[in-house]
Amino acid sequence: MTEPRDPRRVPRPAQRGGQPPSRAGRPPAAKRPAPGRGAPRPGARRPGPRTPRPRSGAPALRLGSPRPRLRLVSLGLTLIMLIFVVRLFQVQAVDAGAFAAKANENRYVPVKLAAERGALTDRNGVDLATTVDAYDITADPSLLAPGKTRTDDAPQRAAALLAPILHEDEATLARKLDQPKARYVLLARQQTPQVWKRIKNLRKTLDAKAAAAPRSAPRPDVLTGIFADKHSKRLYPNKDLASGVLGFVNGAGKGGGGLEALLNKQLAGKDGKLVYAQSGGRRVPTADTQEHPAVPGTDVELTLDRDIQWAAQQAITDQVAKSGADRGYVVVQDTRTGEILALANAPAFDPNDVAKSDPEALGNAALSDAFEPGSTSKVMSMAAVLEEGVATPSTRVTVPNRLHRGDRLFADDVDHATWHLTLNGVLAKSSNIGTILATGQLGRTQPEANQVLYSYLRKFGIGKPTGLGFPGETDGILAKPQDWNTSQQYTIPFGQGLSLNAVQAASVYSTIANGGERIAPTLVRGTTGPDGHYAPAPRPAKNRVVSPKTARTLATMLESVVDDEEGTGAKAKIDGYRVGGKTGTSNRVDPKTGRYRGYTASFAGFAPADKPRITVYCAVQNPTKGSYFGGQVCGPIYQQVMAFALKTLQVPPTGAQPPRLPVTFTPGQ
Amino acid sequence: MRGQGRPRGRQKRLSALFPAATAPGTAARAPFVLLIVVLLGSGLITLLLLNSALNQGSFELSKLERKTDELTDEQQALQQEVDAYSAPGALERRARRLGMVPGGAPVFLLPDGKVLGKPGVATSDGAPLSSSAAPSASALLGTAALSAPAGPSAAPSAAVAPPAVRPPVPASSATLGPQSTPAPAAALGRPGPPAPAAAPPAPAAPRAVPRAGAPTAPAPSPTTSGR
Numbered sequence: 001m002t003e004p005r006d007p008r009r010v011p012r013p014a015q016r017g018g019q020p021p022s023r024a025g026r027p028p029a030a031k032r033p034a035p036g037r038g039a040p041r042p043g044a045r046r047p048g049p050r051t052p053r054p055r056s057g058a059p060a061l062r063l064g065s066p067r068p069r070l071r072l073v074s075l076g077l078t079l080i081m082l083i084f085v086v087r088l089f090q091v092q093a094v095d096a097g098a099f100a101a102k103a104n105e106n107r108y109v110p111v112k113l114a115a116e117r118g119a120l121t122d123r124n125g126v127d128l129a130t131t132v133d134a135y136d137i138t139a140d141p142s143l144l145a146p147g148k149t150r151t152d153d154a155p156q157r158a159a160a161l162l163a164p165i166l167h168e169d170e171a172t173l174a175r176k177l178d179q180p181k182a183r184y185v186l187l188a189r190q191q192t193p194q195v196w197k198r199i200k201n202l203r204k205t206l207d208a209k210a211a212a213a214p215r216s217a218p219r220p221d222v223l224t225g226i227f228a229d230k231h232s233k234r235l236y237p238n239k240d241l242a243s244g245v246l247g248f249v250n251g252a253g254k255g256g257g258g259l260e261a262l263l264n265k266q267l268a269g270k271d272g273k274l275v276y277a278q279s280g281g282r283r284v285p286t287a288d289t290q291e292h293p294a295v296p297g298t299d300v301e302l303t304l305d306r307d308i309q310w311a312a313q314q315a316i317t318d319q320v321a322k323s324g325a326d327r328g329y330v331v332v333q334d335t336r337t338g339e340i341l342a343l344a345n346a347p348a349f350d351p352n353d354v355a356k357s358d359p360e361a362l363g364n365a366a367l368s369d370a371f372e373p374g375s376t377s378k379v380m381s382m383a384a385v386l387e388e389g390v391a392t393p394s395t396r397v398t399v400p401n402r403l404h405r406g407d408r409l410f411a412d413d414v415d416h417a418t419w420h421l422t423l424n425g426v427l428a429k430s431s432n433i434g435t436i437l438a439t440g441q442l443g444r445t446q447p448e449a450n451q452v453l454y455s456y457l458r459k460f461g462i463g464k465p466t467g468l469g470f471p472g473e474t475d476g477i478l479a480k481p482q483d484w485n486t487s488q489q490y491t492i493p494f495g496q497g498l499s500l501n502a503v504q505a506a507s508v509y510s511t512i513a514n515g516g517e518r519i520a521p522t523l524v525r526g527t528t529g530p531d532g533h534y535a536p537a538p539r540p541a542k543n544r545v546v547s548p549k550t551a552r553t554l555a556t557m558l559e560s561v562v563d564d565e566e567g568t569g570a571k572a573k574i575d576g577y578r579v580g581g582k583t584g585t586s587n588r589v590d591p592k593t594g595r596y597r598g599y600t601a602s603f604a605g606f607a608p609a610d611k612p613r614i615t616v617y618c619a620v621q622n623p624t625k626g627s628y629f630g631g632q633v634c635g636p637i638y639q640q641v642m643a644f645a646l647k648t649l650q651v652p653p654t655g656a657q658p659p660r661l662p663v664t665f666t667p668g669q
Numbered sequence: 670m671r672g673q674g675r676p677r678g679r680q681k682r683l684s685a686l687f688p689a690a691t692a693p694g695t696a697a698r699a700p701f702v703l704l705i706v707v708l709l710g711s712g713l714i715t716l717l718l719l720n721s722a723l724n725q726g727s728f729e730l731s732k733l734e735r736k737t738d739e740l741t742d743e744q745q746a747l748q749q750e751v752d753a754y755s756a757p758g759a760l761e762r763r764a765r766r767l768g769m770v771p772g773g774a775p776v777f778l779l780p781d782g783k784v785l786g787k788p789g790v791a792t793s794d795g796a797p798l799s800s801s802a803a804p805s806a807s808a809l810l811g812t813a814a815l816s817a818p819a820g821p822s823a824a825p826s827a828a829v830a831p832p833a834v835r836p837p838v839p840a841s842s843a844t845l846g847p848q849s850t851p852a853p854a855a856a857l858g859r860p861g862p863p864a865p866a867a868a869p870p871a872p873a874a875p876r877a878v879p880r881a882g883a884p885t886a887p888a889p890s891p892t893t894s895g896r
Contacts, residue, residue, distance in 0.1 A: 127752065132745045133738075193742035237752035283727075310757035573799035575774040576786030643774055643798050652777040652785045 109278045114232065115269030118297030120246060120259065122306040123339075123525055127237055129246050129260070129351075134233035135196040137166060137187045143225030145180035151218040158222040165198050166191065177225075187226070196228045234260075240348040242309050244364035245302070245523065247471075248351035256354070258364060259302070259523065261471050266527065269297035299528040303339035308332055311644040313344035315637045316618065320346040323601075323623035323633055329366035330637060331506035331617040332645055335606055338510065338519030338540045340503070341614070341645065343367075368472040370499035371621065374586025374630070375430045376604045377462075377495035379554060380508060381439045382427055384456040386553055387546040390441040393424040393557050396665050403433040406486035410436060413585070425663035428560040428567040430583060432494045439493040450481040450489050457492075459545040460508045460518065462500050467520030467541060476500035495586055506617035509582075509604045512558075513612030516551035517544050555580050559609045559658050566663050571635030572603060574643050577653045580612075581605020581638060583630035588622055598622040603634035607642050609658070613651045616642045771795035 091099060120129040144154040151157075159174035166173070166188040176185045188195075203223040210221035234249040247258020255264035272294030277287030312330040320328040332342035345365045349357035385391045399419040403410045412431050419431065426434030443449035458464065463478030477499040479488070488497040503521055511518040520540040528534050546554075558580030562569040568583040584602035589595065602619040606612040618634040618641070627633060645651075753759060773796025776786035789796045 126755075127748075132749070133742060192746065193738075194746055197742075235749070237749060238756055241756075307757050314758070575789060575797075575799045576776065577774065639798050647772070647775045650775075652775075655783075655785050 107277050107279070108275050111274040111276075113272035113274055113292075113294040115271050115294035116232065116296045117234065117249075117253070118267040118269065118299045120267075121299065121301050122304045122309070123301065123341075124305065125301070126306045128242060128302065128304070128306070129234060129236050131232050132235045133193055133230060134190040135193065135228040135230055136189050137162075137191055137196065137199065138227050138229060139177055139185050139187055140225040140227065141177050141179045141182045141185055144177055144222060149218065149222060151222075154222045158226070161202060161223065162187065162199070162226070165195055165202075190233050191228075199223065199226060199228075234351075236351045238306065238310075239352065240350045241306065241313060242304055242343065243348045243351045244345040244366065245304065245343050246351060247364075248349075248354045248362075250354075257362060257471065259300070259470075262469060263300055263524070266298040266300065269530065270295040296530045298530065301525045301527065303334075303337075303341065303523055303525045304343070305341045305645075305648060307648050308641070308645045309342040309344060311648075312342040312616075312641045313346065313348060315640045316344050316620075317346040317348070319620060319633065319637050322625065323620055323628075324625035325620045325633075326622040327365055327369075328618070328620040329369070329502040330641055331366060331502050331615075332641060333506050333510045333521060333615040333617075335510045335513035335612045335615050338507075338514075338521050339525065340506075340521050340523050342641070343503070343523070363472055364470060366502040367466070367468065367470045368474055368501070369621070370474045370476050370501055371588060371600050371619070372496050372498065372586045373500055373505050374495040374584035374600060374602060375432075376505060376582050376584035376602050376617075376630070377498070377500075377508070378427060378430065378435050378493070379512065379558065379582055379604075380457055380460050380462075381435050381453065381493040382423070382557065383460075383512065383546045383550060383554055384442055384453050385423070385438045386550045387456070388442055388452060391423050391438055393422060393553055393661050394665075395423045395438075396667075397421050397423055397426050397431075397434045397437055398667070399426070399431050399434045399437070403436060405436060405490045408487055410490060420665050420667050422662050422665055424557045424560050424661040425566070427557050427582070428564050428663050430561075430568050435494045436490050446489055447481065450484055450492075453493060454478075454481040456545070457498070459543065460511060461504055461520075462498060462508075466501070466503050466507065468503070468523055470523075474499075474501050476504055495584065499589075502617055502619055505602070505604055505619070506615050509606050509617065510615040511545050512551050512554050513580075513606040513615055514551075515548040516546035517542055555606075555609050555612065556659055556661055558582055558605060560661055560663060562605065563658055563660070564663050568629075568631045569603065569605070569635055571631055572605060572638045572642075574607065574639055574646070577607050577646065578609040578656070578658050579605060579607045579642070580609035581635075583635065584619075585628065585630045598624070599628040601628050601630040601633035603630050603638045605638060605642075607646065608651065608654050610654050610656050613649065614642060614645045616645065774798050 117131045119127055119131070121127055139158075141155065142148075144158060146152050146154070148154075155177035156174045158177055159170050162168070162173055163170035168188055173187060176187060179185070203221070203226065206221040206223055213220060232253075234253075236243070236246065243258075245258055247260035247262075248256050249260050250256035253268075255261035255267065260267065273292045274289065275291075276289040277284040283289075309332075312332055316328040316330045319325075328346045330342065330344040331340065333340050343364070343366050345361075347358065347361045349361040354362065386393075399412070399416075399421055401411070401416060401418060410433055412429075412433055419425075419429070419434075421429060421431060421434055423434075423438060425431075426438060439453055440446065440449055442452040457478060463476050465475050466473060479498075481489075484492065484497075491497040507518065507521055510521075519542050522537060522540045524537045526534055526536040559578055561567040561583065562572050562579045562581050569581045572579055572581050582604055584600070584604070586600045586602070587596040588598045588600040590597040598621075600619055600621055601623055602617070604615070604617040606615040616638050618637045620633050623633050770791050770793060773789040773791060774786060776784060776788050778784055787800075789800070
């Protein structure tokens with residue numbers, strides 16, 4: 001009756017227990033069946049043959065009560081489980097956030113997706129600044145140590161192979177590579193992908209050779225330790241062309257000067273981010289990834305014309321060298337839109353390699369230099385005189401040899417007997433005395449005249465920002481009329497005692513060319529956003545300075561300067577065209593001492609005079625060799641640049657005959 | 670169980686946990702095991718296939734990315750080459766090597782045959798921009814022409830042959846106001862040797878003497894500047 005009924009359960013331990021006696025001597029530990037394996041009773045542990053009825057056996061076989069043991073085990077289990085539960089609770093609920101963050105830190109890898117910097121193009125879409133891939137070539141010199149390569153001259157051989165590819169000095173490379181302890185050296189910066197490809201190919205052939213060579217032989221694969229870091233690089237394909245306008249990009253990839261700095265935000269775009277789950281350094285394909293793609297920078301189209309810019313830059317660079325001058329600028333402006341077609345500085349710099357450039361040449365001197373314009377600013381005095389109706393081009397002005405005004409004697413640049421000039425002649429022959437006499441008529445008293453002249457100068461944009469917002473731009477210096485000192489009130493009419501920059505000066509002539517309405521100069525024509533949508537730049541501000549009639553009259557007077565045999569600007573003539581312009585030779589304030597020293601030669605004008613399209617302004621600072629007169633130094637530049645611009649823009653001459661206003665009069669008639 | 674014998678206490682409870690092997694209505698074991706094995710196996714195989722497909726995709730991706738990089742690099746290199754060739758300075762140098770000289774002031778031929786502008790003769794130094802002012806030696810104008818094919822002509826030195834080649838004036842400068850009229854414009858505009866039509870413009874009598882005559886020592890004070 002007590003015989004176990006279930007054959008599946010009971011026989012197993014029973015059988016095990018009933019093994020042949022030979023096995024009975026085993027240590028009990030080895031024999032003890034695991035509790036989980038269904039040993040129902042501790043009696044199974046007992047060696048020796050056993051009867052199937054344990055309870056009817058000898059009293060020695062009596063089983064102990066399992067209850068306390070079970071209780072102990074279950075208590076232990078409960079305790080362990082309790083610890084687990086508490087810990088689980090702590091991990092999952094209490095510290096869950098911290099642990100999740102820690103896990104994410106390792107599991108998710110954020111990768112920065114660099115946005116491509118927008119390009120700067122000229123008005124025809126020719127790239128002036130663009131972004132390309134570049135590689136910094138680096139090396140791990142420890143891989144070239146004698147122990148690794150089994151040769152002593154591995155660094156030298158690697159240097160010999162790399163020198164012609166990197167265009168670096170072989171000895172320098174060898175010295176850099178011959179540091180068996182070092183793990184990193186920079187061999188060359190910003191190499192083209194082609195250079196890196198050549199190195200890779202060379203390495204591949206050497207590796208193949210090394211694989212074929214016997215193990216103990218010297219390893220010929222001396223390029224194993226050469227690596228490359230990829231990044232992007234700003235490239236200016238035209239080298240120093242328009243460098244002053246474009247500026248440059250600094251080592252951090254941000255605009256460091258010029259338009260690169262001004263438009264940095266637009267050009268830079270927005271860096272993207274890619275976050276993916278990784279395991280063992282590999283991306284987990286099924287795990288979710290967050291990708292914020294980079295927004296590429298906006299492409300900016302400038303108003304510059306590459307060809308005209310080149311002609312202007314070439315001409316001014318040559319002239320500055322020929323005259324032994326400090327620097328020079330040429331501004332070419334479209335009179336009808338205010339767009340700057342060329343803005344050339346000499347000397348220029350190469351923005352591809354700012355580090356090697358002359359720090360003096362960095363920047364845009366045409367906008368950052370304030371200088372006294374000299375006679376080119378007489379045109380503003382004439383505009384005031386004509387617009388106020390106090391004189392006409394044929395008004396007679398008797399110009400004495402010397403004129404006493406204020407505390408000094410004023411003279412013209414040539415010592416002359418008394419001239420009998422018309423107002424037109426005063427401008428053509430650039431008479432200071434004549435200009436002082438004419439502007440004296442602007443008001444009943446000198447302060448009144450000063451006030452009127454000042455208002456016109458302001459309207460022409462003197463002493464005000466040009467509107468370009470260019471970094472480092474100067475507003476020029478124009479004192480308030482009540483602050484003009486005694487001599488200033490007589491020198492300002494002929495362009496001394498006030499300062500402006502080259503673009504402001506060009507803008508004055510563009511204003512007259514544009515029928516008396518000033519259009520703020522612009523350098524940006526439009527932008528192409530990352531969506532490919534082209535947005536034209538906002539229209540520049542306009543303000544009327546003089547009436548169209550006055551502007552027309554002034555244009556004719558300016559023609560006399562170039563066209564008349566007594567004019568000062570004969571060198572600026574262009575056959576077939578009616579050209580208006582004005583020479584300027586001013587005393588230059590030496591920026592180092594703040595005193596007058598040397599000259600500023602300048603020429604400003606526009607063509608065709610009867611239907612103006614283009615303004616060209618040229619200034620050369622401190623010419624020391626040859627002539628220093630504006631007509632001699634800058635006249636030819638004006639002529640070259642203007643002719644080139646007329647050709648490039650296909651501006652035909654009007655074919656009309658110039659009116660040839662009289663320059664002199666015969667007294668008594 | 671089965672009604673006979675009554676296992677006592679614990680044994681009974683334990684035995685109740687096990688289903689009777691031969692109980693009627695119990696499903697056969699083999700098909701079930703088979704089903705599980707098939708399910709597990711197919712799951713494994715699916716995972717394997719999925720994994721290898723993903724890997725295959727990532728291989729493909731990296732291969733294509735590498736190719737894109739390579740092609741981008743090549744495109745950039747070629748673009749730089751084109752830029753270098755089309756830069757105005759480089760064009761000017763090559764034009765001069767071909768014996769071209771800067772053109773003079775532009776001339777336009779209108780559809781009605783009227784000529785706007787004043788044609789001039791180009792010399793080996795280039796054409797003067799105005800008949801009164803001598804052409805400056807450094808006249809650099811109008812050389813941006815690539816219209817003349819570089820051709821095999823070994824460029825003769827500019828001094829020997831006044832450009833038999835087409836003048837370097839870009840098409841733009843020789844064309845006229847409105848449009849078209851190709852050849853005659855060039856011929857008229859630039860009276861080279863083969864252009865009999867345009868009479869060489871008599872260099873207008875030396876009117877407008879350049880007022881270069883240096884004025885006597887200008888006093889270096891702001892009161893005397895001018896011109």
